[in-house]
Amino acid sequence: MPFPAVIVSVRDGIGMNGARGEAIPIHLPVARGTTMERDSVCVIGAGPYGLTAAAYLRAAGLDVRVFGETMSFWKAMPTGMLLRSTREGITLHDPQLKVGLVDYERACGVELATPVARADYLAYVDWYQRQAVPAIDTRRVVRLDRFEERFRMQLDDGELVDTPGS
Numbered sequence: 001m002p003f004p005a006v007i008v009s010v011r012d013g014i015g016m017n018g019a020r021g022e023a024i025p026i027h028l029p030v031a032r033g034t035t036m037e038r039d040s041v042c043v044i045g046a047g048p049y050g051l052t053a054a055a056y057l058r059a060a061g062l063d064v065r066v067f068g069e070t071m072s073f074w075k076a077m078p079t080g081m082l083l084r085s086t087r088e089g090i091t092l093h094d095p096q097l098k099v100g101l102v103d104y105e106r107a108c109g110v111e112l113a114t115p116v117a118r119a120d121y122l123a124y125v126d127w128y129q130r131q132a133v134p135a136i137d138t139r140r141v142v143r144l145d146r147f148e149e150r151f152r153m154q155l156d157d158g159e160l161v162d163t164p165g166s
Contacts, residue, residue: 044141046070055132059095066136081118099131
């Protein structure tokens with residue numbers, strides 16, 4: 001890959017390159033605190049877009065760290081809510097195309113109704129996360145700063161995580 005690290009900022013339910021999502025290549029010096037490895041990627045947010053980005057980045061051979069509770073934004077939505085999106089629109093993908101919605105239904109012996117209920121979607125994404133991105137750091141990133149020509153994340157327990165040097 002042509003970059004040593006990428007910070008992918010994805011807030012729950014907002015996609016990469018969307019209005020508030022971004023992917024930023026960086027070549028930055030090492031700072032004090034926990035420093036990510038050269039070929040590391042940090043994904044902030046464990047919603048549908050963050051998990052999908054992490055699955056593709058892992059398949060590209062990068063060490064991916066995902067921060068945040070899986071589907072935290074979606075878990076706060078009303079119980080009994082039905083998704084307006086099509087089945088194709090809510091299917092999460094992976095490079096091997098092995099963990100889509102149809103794969104979930106087959107593996108779990110279920111057939112989801114249309115429209116899909118929020119609870120069923122949460123169960124599907126939880127299954128997807130376990131298959132495609134098994135390691136998630138559930139701590140929240142509470143602050144992300146550009147610091148001396150690099151990025152520094154502060155986690156909700158106070159730990160600082162710095163992006164790697166060039």
